[in-house]
Amino acid sequence: METAEIARRFLNFFEKNGHTVVPSASLVAEDPTLLLVPAGMVPFKPYFLGQRTPPWETATSVQKCIRTIDIEEVGKTSRHATFFQMMGNFSFGDYFKEKAIPLAWELVTSPVEEGGFGIDPEKLWVTVYLDDDEAAAIWRDKVGVRPERIQRMGMDENYWDMGVPGPCGPCSEIFYDRGPEYGVEGGPEADENRYVEIWNLVFMQYERGEGVGKDYPILGDLPQQNIDTGLGLERLAAVLQGVDNIYETDIIGRVLHRAAELTGTRYGDDPEQDVMLRVVADHVRSAVMLVGDGVKPGNEKAGYVLRRLLRRSVRNLRLLSGTDTAFLHELTAVSIDAMKDIYPDLADKAEIIHGVIDTEEQNFANTLRAGTALFGRAAERTKESGGSVFSGADAFQLHDTYGFPIDLTLEMAQEQGLSVDEGAFRDLMERQRQTAKADAKAKKLGNADLSLYSQMHEKAGDTDFLGYSDAESESHIR
Ligand code: ATP
Ligand code: MG
Ligand code: MG
Ligand code: MG
Numbered sequence: 001m002e003t004a005e006i007a008r009r010f011l012n013f014f015e016k017n018g019h020t021v022v023p024s025a026s027l028v029a030e031d032p033t034l035l036l037v038p039a040g041m042v043p044f045k046p047y048f049l050g051q052r053t054p055p056w057e058t059a060t061s062v063q064k065c066i067r068t069i070d071i072e073e074v075g076k077t078s079r080h081a082t083f084f085q086m087m088g089n090f091s092f093g094d095y096f097k098e099k100a101i102p103l104a105w106e107l108v109t110s111p112v113e114e115g116g117f118g119i120d121p122e123k124l125w126v127t128v129y130l131d132d133d134e135a136a137a138i139w140r141d142k143v144g145v146r147p148e149r150i151q152r153m154g155m156d157e158n159y160w161d162m163g164v165p166g167p168c169g170p171c172s173e174i175f176y177d178r179g180p181e182y183g184v185e186g187g188p189e190a191d192e193n194r195y196v197e198i199w200n201l202v203f204m205q206y207e208r209g210e211g212v213g214k215d216y217p218i219l220g221d222l223p224q225q226n227i228d229t230g231l232g233l234e235r236l237a238a239v240l241q242g243v244d245n246i247y248e249t250d251i252i253g254r255v256l257h258r259a260a261e262l263t264g265t266r267y268g269d270d271p272e273q274d275v276m277l278r279v280v281a282d283h284v285r286s287a288v289m290l291v292g293d294g295v296k297p298g299n300e301k302a303g304y305v306l307r308r309l310l311r312r313s314v315r316n317l318r319l320l321s322g323t324d325t326a327f328l329h330e331l332t333a334v335s336i337d338a339m340k341d342i343y344p345d346l347a348d349k350a351e352i353i354h355g356v357i358d359t360e361e362q363n364f365a366n367t368l369r370a371g372t373a374l375f376g377r378a379a380e381r382t383k384e385s386g387g388s389v390f391s392g393a394d395a396f397q398l399h400d401t402y403g404f405p406i407d408l409t410l411e412m413a414q415e416q417g418l419s420v421d422e423g424a425f426r427d428l429m430e431r432q433r434q435t436a437k438a439d440a441k442a443k444k445l446g447n448a449d450l451s452l453y454s455q456m457h458e459k460a461g462d463t464d465f466l467g468y469s470d471a472e473s474e475s476h477i478r
Helices: 003-016 042-048 097-109 133-143 233-240 250-263 271-292 301-321 328-339 350-384 392-402 406-415 422-446 448-473
Strands: 058-066 083-092 124-129 150-153 159-161 166-177 195-208 218-232
Touching (some): 003 058, 003 097, 042 083, 042 166, 097 133, 097 195, 097 218, 159 195, 233 250, 250 271, 328 350, 392 422
Parallel strands (some): 124 150
Antiparallel strands (some): 058 083, 083 218, 124 166, 166 195, 195 218
16 A cells, blocks of 8 residues: 555544544644654644644644654664654544544554555554553453553653653554564564554643653643544555565655665665665655755754755765765655655745755765865874874864864764764864853953844854754764
């Protein structure tokens, strides 16, 4: 079943069951606590919190999502993309667990001829939150799932929140068993690679406050008990298309295979190259979708996410092909073509998308050309003196003069068998930031007319630094 058809079926099923179909919101979050939309419920958050009255009691959508937090998983696991689509059904104080659970099961298991996804119940497992006896009882008694197929998991797995203050609650998830060739028996508790999570049903009933990870206070009950679910479109496509992972599905797979052709590699020949091809296919698609929603490459926030995705694509393509040929134009075209069934606006925006991506590829090529010579000399010097650590001063100069993000330096150093003195690099960055701040302050004191400029400068200095440190904490790229 094609990806586009899966999305249509999902919406049809919930529309038939009384839900209003709501179009996807932009990837760029309106919510000031978020940069980009990581989940289908984000556009509905004010309704869950009772801040706004929803125009409908129940709704369904296929929401465009970006999760930069998963960037390191891309290509290595079978199931993590940076851009993906979350299909969901939502109840704002209408139905709760007793209806959400049977509805999900019906859609997943009912025959294809009857509008369902036709998955064999013998392939499915479910989880519930530790003390959620209610949900466990619904699975067992109302749906008829065998008790040994219902596993209980803790906060980390079965308690959902947005990662920022907002609605939260216990959840219950559906997993698909890919079979013994993918890992050990024993359900999702035993093996998350063999048993792949496809659908999360969240019982939104509490509001969480500030805190890191799962360490936050529960501020109280939400005004109503709500339902928020998320079924990964790409993950379901992989299951229904009988392929090994999401990168080989109809849409992402087209970019992957074209990337192999262009770089003269063969998918399936070499595990390391396979990861790179999957990364390219994923990142090009994510970049297309981000530019389509108006994001421009830059050094901070969403712009930096986009820049990083594009630069990682270019680096991987260079490593795969052993050349510095510009391939992004062609791969962008394939990605737009593959996605335009679901997002017809991409075809209208194709010229703009190409313009932005081509320019960024060109700029990055220039950055690489200019900085690579300096990098090479510094690496040579390090090795000649018998060292194995690329100095923080050199890394800083690459950053300052050529705009080399630290993750690029780290990655190129690694290829030369060198590590990088990141501590010294960071000290230099911090010193530069302090100097800029002091400069700005001095200007402000000396001339009142400059105060606005100083504020802007101060702010830009801060955010620029944050931009890179965000990226650094996302760890290092190939
Ligand atoms: P996992 O444990 O596999 O990382 P998750 O628990 O982080 O997934 P949820 O936050 O519950 O995922 O999101 C709901 C659904 O969205 C998931 O069940 C999955 O189908 C899909 N999904 C989540 N993250 C991704 C991703 N990076 N790429 C593709 N689909 C995803
Ligand atoms: Mg995850
Ligand atoms: Mg999970
Ligand atoms: Mg989950």
